[in-house]
Amino acid sequence: MEREDDFQKKRAHLKNLNDQExxxxxxxxxxxxxxxxVEEARNYTSPSIERSVxxxxxxxxxxxxxxxxLALEKDLLGHGAGALVLNAAHRNNLGIRETGLSMIQGxxxxxxx
Numbered sequence: 001m002e003r004e005d006d007f008q009k010k011r012a013h014l015k016n017l018n019d020q021e022x023x024x025x026x027x028x029x030x031x032x033x034x035x036x037x038v039e040e041a042r043n044y045t046s047p048s049i050e051r052s053v054x055x056x057x058x059x060x061x062x063x064x065x066x067x068x069x070l071a072l073e074k075d076l077l078g079h080g081a082g083a084l085v086l087n088a089a090h091r092n093n094l095g096i097r098e099t100g101l102s103m104i105q106g107x108x109x110x111x112x113x
Contacts, residue, residue: 045080047072053082058097066104074109084109 017025047068054064067085071077076084088108089099102108 043078045077047077050077050081053080054085054100057082057085057100059100063100063104067100070103070109076109 014022014025050068050071051061051064054067055061059067064081068077068081071079071081071084085096085100085103088094088103089096092099092108094102099108
């Protein structure tokens, strides 16, 4: 079974565009395709993803699990456990690990967006 060559018909709406217009159209379409993925990444996370982030920030598995569980209890996990630690560290002029360990002890959970 041979496929009909319909290239000319399908490109009709593009044939009058110059290179710059084609480039802009391409990037507009890319943005429209990627936007839902970016939105998903911003709005949805999971405990395993957040533990993974904390592990890469230098926390042990048990420390990461505790921080994630505390963020869940405080309904803050959607902000990102790593971001919570990082923001608290910056607000208090402390190191990341020091801040995270202090958060495990109950400190610095006053989240500010």
